[in-house]
Amino acid sequence: MININTLKNRREKLASLIHFPIVLWSGKSASKNFKANHYPFRASSHFLYFAGIPLENAAIRLENGKLDLFMDNPSSDSTLWHGEMPTREDIAVQIGVNNAYPLEALKDTIDGVATIPVQDIFTYEKQKAILQRPLSINQESKDIDHQLMKAIISLRLTHDEIALKEIKKAVDVSVEAHKMGIKSTKKCSTEAEVRAVMESYIISQNMTCAYNSIVTVNGEILHNETYHNLLKSGDLLLADVGAETALGWASDITRTWPVNGQFSSSQRDIYDVVLAAHDACIEKMKPGIEYRDIHLLGAKIMAEGLVNLGILKGHPETLVEKDAHAVFFPHGIGHLLGLDVHDMEDLGDLAGYQEGRTRSDRFGLGYLRLDRPLKAGMVVTIEPGFYQVPAILNHPQFKEKYNKDINWDKLQQFSDVQGIRIEDDILVTETGAEILTKNLPTQAEEIEAMMIK
Amino acid sequence: MININTLKNRREKLASLIHFPIVLWSGKSASKNFKANHYPFRASSHFLYFAGIPLENAAIRLENGKLDLFMDNPSSDSTLWHGEMPTREDIAVQIGVNNAYPLEALKDTIDGVATIPVQDIFTYEKQKAILQRPLSINQESKDIDHQLMKAIISLRLTHDEIALKEIKKAVDVSVEAHKMGIKSTKKCSTEAEVRAVMESYIISQNMTCAYNSIVTVNGEILHNETYHNLLKSGDLLLADVGAETALGWASDITRTWPVNGQFSSSQRDIYDVVLAAHDACIEKMKPGIEYRDIHLLGAKIMAEGLVNLGILKGHPETLVEKDAHAVFFPHGIGHLLGLDVHDMEDLGDLAGYQEGRTRSDRFGLGYLRLDRPLKAGMVVTIEPGFYQVPAILNHPQFKEKYNKDINWDKLQQFSDVQGIRIEDDILVTETGAEILTKNLPTQAEEIEAMMIK
Numbered sequence: 001m002i003n004i005n006t007l008k009n010r011r012e013k014l015a016s017l018i019h020f021p022i023v024l025w026s027g028k029s030a031s032k033n034f035k036a037n038h039y040p041f042r043a044s045s046h047f048l049y050f051a052g053i054p055l056e057n058a059a060i061r062l063e064n065g066k067l068d069l070f071m072d073n074p075s076s077d078s079t080l081w082h083g084e085m086p087t088r089e090d091i092a093v094q095i096g097v098n099n100a101y102p103l104e105a106l107k108d109t110i111d112g113v114a115t116i117p118v119q120d121i122f123t124y125e126k127q128k129a130i131l132q133r134p135l136s137i138n139q140e141s142k143d144i145d146h147q148l149m150k151a152i153i154s155l156r157l158t159h160d161e162i163a164l165k166e167i168k169k170a171v172d173v174s175v176e177a178h179k180m181g182i183k184s185t186k187k188c189s190t191e192a193e194v195r196a197v198m199e200s201y202i203i204s205q206n207m208t209c210a211y212n213s214i215v216t217v218n219g220e221i222l223h224n225e226t227y228h229n230l231l232k233s234g235d236l237l238l239a240d241v242g243a244e245t246a247l248g249w250a251s252d253i254t255r256t257w258p259v260n261g262q263f264s265s266s267q268r269d270i271y272d273v274v275l276a277a278h279d280a281c282i283e284k285m286k287p288g289i290e291y292r293d294i295h296l297l298g299a300k301i302m303a304e305g306l307v308n309l310g311i312l313k314g315h316p317e318t319l320v321e322k323d324a325h326a327v328f329f330p331h332g333i334g335h336l337l338g339l340d341v342h343d344m345e346d347l348g349d350l351a352g353y354q355e356g357r358t359r360s361d362r363f364g365l366g367y368l369r370l371d372r373p374l375k376a377g378m379v380v381t382i383e384p385g386f387y388q389v390p391a392i393l394n395h396p397q398f399k400e401k402y403n404k405d406i407n408w409d410k411l412q413q414f415s416d417v418q419g420i421r422i423e424d425d426i427l428v429t430e431t432g433a434e435i436l437t438k439n440l441p442t443q444a445e446e447i448e449a450m451m452i453k
Numbered sequence: 454m455i456n457i458n459t460l461k462n463r464r465e466k467l468a469s470l471i472h473f474p475i476v477l478w479s480g481k482s483a484s485k486n487f488k489a490n491h492y493p494f495r496a497s498s499h500f501l502y503f504a505g506i507p508l509e510n511a512a513i514r515l516e517n518g519k520l521d522l523f524m525d526n527p528s529s530d531s532t533l534w535h536g537e538m539p540t541r542e543d544i545a546v547q548i549g550v551n552n553a554y555p556l557e558a559l560k561d562t563i564d565g566v567a568t569i570p571v572q573d574i575f576t577y578e579k580q581k582a583i584l585q586r587p588l589s590i591n592q593e594s595k596d597i598d599h600q601l602m603k604a605i606i607s608l609r610l611t612h613d614e615i616a617l618k619e620i621k622k623a624v625d626v627s628v629e630a631h632k633m634g635i636k637s638t639k640k641c642s643t644e645a646e647v648r649a650v651m652e653s654y655i656i657s658q659n660m661t662c663a664y665n666s667i668v669t670v671n672g673e674i675l676h677n678e679t680y681h682n683l684l685k686s687g688d689l690l691l692a693d694v695g696a697e698t699a700l701g702w703a704s705d706i707t708r709t710w711p712v713n714g715q716f717s718s719s720q721r722d723i724y725d726v727v728l729a730a731h732d733a734c735i736e737k738m739k740p741g742i743e744y745r746d747i748h749l750l751g752a753k754i755m756a757e758g759l760v761n762l763g764i765l766k767g768h769p770e771t772l773v774e775k776d777a778h779a780v781f782f783p784h785g786i787g788h789l790l791g792l793d794v795h796d797m798e799d800l801g802d803l804a805g806y807q808e809g810r811t812r813s814d815r816f817g818l819g820y821l822r823l824d825r826p827l828k829a830g831m832v833v834t835i836e837p838g839f840y841q842v843p844a845i846l847n848h849p850q851f852k853e854k855y856n857k858d859i860n861w862d863k864l865q866q867f868s869d870v871q872g873i874r875i876e877d878d879i880l881v882t883e884t885g886a887e888i889l890t891k892n893l894p895t896q897a898e899e900i901e902a903m904m905i906k
Contacts, residue, residue, distance in 0.1 A: 083674035200653035221536035
């Protein structure tokens with residue numbers, strides 16, 4: 001949904017934070033095997049935030065809340081191949097632009113502008129060439145660039161009404177995709193077939209995948225992007241699939257379900273531990289609470305559950321302090337969600353970490369992507385997981401360090417649990433938290449029931 | 454299918470054509486909104502041809518038929534996130550490598566090597582930096598690079614048995630995807646829903662799309678990549694969708710069918726003209742025949758058909774000589790097909806155009822992508838089409854030039870025909886041609902029959 005007032009409001013808010021002009025580039029689609037065969041275009045998120053729509057090979061200049069657009073009109077050859085496209089002037093009206101110029105004019109108006117480097121390397125090289133200076137997101141970035149990043153982060157950390165509407169659209173489509181995946185699994189014989197069912201619904205709704213889907217019986221491979229395994233009775237299938245709207249807003253959902261429609265008792269035991277952590281974390285969320293504490297709460301509930309099952313030995317708090325939980329839950333409890341699935345991760349930890357904070361070198365905290373107090377309007381994921389990762393369990397250093405904390409014989413009894421993750425998208429409200437993904441069941445018996453129908 | 458003997462055979466054939474060492478880079482996946490969110494990796498086709506499998510961020514060095522592999526082993530962090538990956542040594546065995554080294558070692562062995570610039574700009578910059586010279590596919594390319602391109606073209610122009618097996622696998626999946634699209638259209642209400650059905654089958658077979666699908670009721674927009682239109686009774690739906698195998702081999706198929714299951718008489722009339730051109734072209738194919746003559750034959754049959762319908766006036770040959778056919782059929786009759794959907798188009802016209810030939814500046818010939826005599830083992834597309842492109846029909850220059858050749862009143866009667874294309878993938882055999890896509894009907898009544906079931 002394009003709402004000019006929202007776009008103008010974002011531009012004015014930025015103007016209240018910085019007092020120098022900025023230019024943001026949209027980027028260009030990347031070529032695949034030859035120039036005309038390209039990956040689908042995805043505009044830079046910072047550009048999208050202020051321009052509203054994905055214009056390829058365009059730039060915007062913002063100063064005092066005013067926006068100038070720089071892009072070329074479609075060529076006549078392009079009209080032949082791509083049909084009548086909106087002109088620069090059409091677009092200027094559509095997104096509420098003050099002035100619109102050909103792209104060539106940009107170079108005459110870049111004195112003293114700040115920018116953010118885009119991910120697409122072609123445009124990144126153009127940015128450097130036109131500004132005639134190096135670009136970076138790190139310490140060495142120019143001071144005004146750094147100020148710009150911080151200003152944009154302060155805006156994008158919480159979402160306005162229009163942004164939330166878009167995120168909810170992406171969430172609703174992803175929820176339906178997951179339901180279809182769960183319901184169709186018994187009819188599928190490979191991971192690829194379940195993936196096809198899920199992505200098919202996203203495609204049918206004119207959305208794209210916000211990230212490369214994970215649909216795997218090897219959930220312990222955290223970023224598995226292969227789909228060739230056969231589904232076997234007794235397997236758990238982990239699906240981490242999320243849609244992105246046409247305007248670029250993301251969702252991010254994971255569910256784990258039994259291929260044969262029924263969790264084994266060992267699978268169910270672990271599933272309920274992960275779900276308990278998931279529920280406790282969401283329950284605790286409200287403005288002012290530190291996200292890091294949510295992560296540590298999730299870790300503690302996981303540790304408690306694993307102690308109760310006899311897999312871990314000792315006091316949950318002590319186990320978390322020594323990162324024993326991270327043997328089975330090695331990643332963070334979640335991350336920011338917005339235009340990017342890891343929102344603003346192009347800025348490294350600038351967005352995720354409150355000023356003055358840096359990544360921990362603790363095994364159980366170092367992968368945490370967000371370390372800020374929660375604020376109303378933030379959308380984050382909550383995604384605890386349990387995994388038996390061979391690279392961790394067989395690692396001599398970990399083996400030695402946690403040897404006495406783990407009951408290895410007991411763990412054997414859970415050998416049919418490779419990986420379980422439950423991930424929802426949560427909006428921080430004034431008084432607590434709203435589960436945007438609430439229409440997708442999390443309870444084991446609800447999922448089993450969906451598979452019977 | 455990886456077949457070491459085939460790979461070695463390709464390497465030895467190359468060694469018989471050139472007598473200097475070469476290095477080919479595989480490339481790297483492009484980042485989307487942030488570094489960890491990337492487009493699916495697609496290796497450079499020249500690399501794939503000799504290495505057989507898509508290894509990211511790798512290079513191969515070929516000299517006298519021997520292949521050295523340069524790539525890094527997965528890091529321990531990568532094992533955590535991506536699971537156990539094959540090591541350099543595993544891969545060396547799998548693809549029949551003589552020596553395998555870390556990527557870093559490449560720089561010590563680049564004296565006097567030829568190369569081909571890859572499409573991914575990150576790797577392209579690396580290529581230039583490591584070779585310390587500019588890279589180009591044009592006249593200014595270094596002499597040995599140019600010799601290498603010509604040698605690779607002479608190999609890739611015709612396909613060995615393993616290549617053909619892969620292409621046929623891609624074709625078979627695409628044929629099934631089209632059948633499913635045709636059969637499901639009556640149940641779909643948007644272009645996006647039909648696209649979802651078709652791509653879903655490709656995904657379910659662990660393949661990718663060889664190019665961005667075209668699924669549109671506006672077939673006259675030749676490279677339409679939007680899917681938001683509703684399907685209305687009376688519309689024709691044009692679907693140009695092709696799968697690519699996991700090893701990178703492509704297919705490319707177009708069908709056009711009526712949304713309501715029955716061609717109108719005007720649609721059927723034009724459809725049969727396009728089909729007559731399609732059939733005549735394939736009928737004519739055999740080694741030695743000039744592809745350009747196939748194109749001109751297609752143009753003539755189209756002109757003949759349009760004269761018979763009263764849309765064009767005059768003698769078909771004369772109409773083709775003055776490019777009047779191209780008002781309705783403005784593109785070429787097809788192109789090479791192989792690892793790329795427009796095979797070797799990364800080399801500009803070097804592959805498509807026989808040495809000494811260049812693009813025509815004629816409106817009716819200039820878009821032809823292939824101008825060579827056919828050879829046994831070539832795979833090409835045959836894809837005539839009829840379109841009512843506003844940018845052409847309303848263009849003052851064309852309007853004037855062809856005003857007397859077109860019966861504008863008659864054309865009005867065909868206003869429900871925006872765009873029709875019929876595209877098959879054809880293997881040139883020793884004695885003629887084999888339609889690889891023959892399991893997908895082309896006859897209008899066969900397509901209608903599929904829609905009833």
